[in-house]
Amino acid sequence: MRKLVLASVVVGSIMALACGGATSTEVAKAQQPADQPVAHGTAEGGVQTAALQETEARHDVVYVCSCGPQCTCKSMATAPGKCSCGKDLVWAHVVKVEGDEALLCTCAEGCTCTVSPDDATKCSCGHELRRVSFAGTGLYYCNCGGSCTCNYVSTEPGTCKCGMELKKSA
Secondary structure, rough: OOOOOOOHHHHHHHHHHHHHOOOOHHHHHOOOOOOOOEEEEOOOOOOOEEHHHHHHHHOEEEEEEEEOOOOOOOOOOOOOOOOOOEEEEEEEEEEEOOOEEEEEEEOOOOOOOOOOOOOOEOOOOOEEEEEEEEEEEEEEEEOOEEEEEEOOEEEEOOOOOOEEEEOOOO
């Protein structure tokens, strides 16, 4: 019996050393199939995917109405939801701010492209840039000059990564 207990302690110690203090996320990644996102816990006890956590860490992501160019509801938010006309808001990221307007890339979620150096009406991934006004959204955004590429959007007041105070949309 003592040998069995001793063997259990030794095996447990070896496994603890082998894990090297791995976090639950690292353990989940090791156990998760490669084609599925790893889930992370939230403060509310829910579960998030790694992709959603990455989006939350970014400050250039917004969700806008998917009505099309003739859209008049002009909804913009920092989280998924519905626009004022009832359509789903779609993921986009700010590539440039001009005055109180954001130039958005609406390509694949997670995209990090910039304004195309060859065509200022397109993003570097080839999609047409969408121009959306911050007016009426209640969002805070960086506008550190006539044409800002900090691309920082927030629901709270604060400072941009360049050090400027965020401007609140009217």
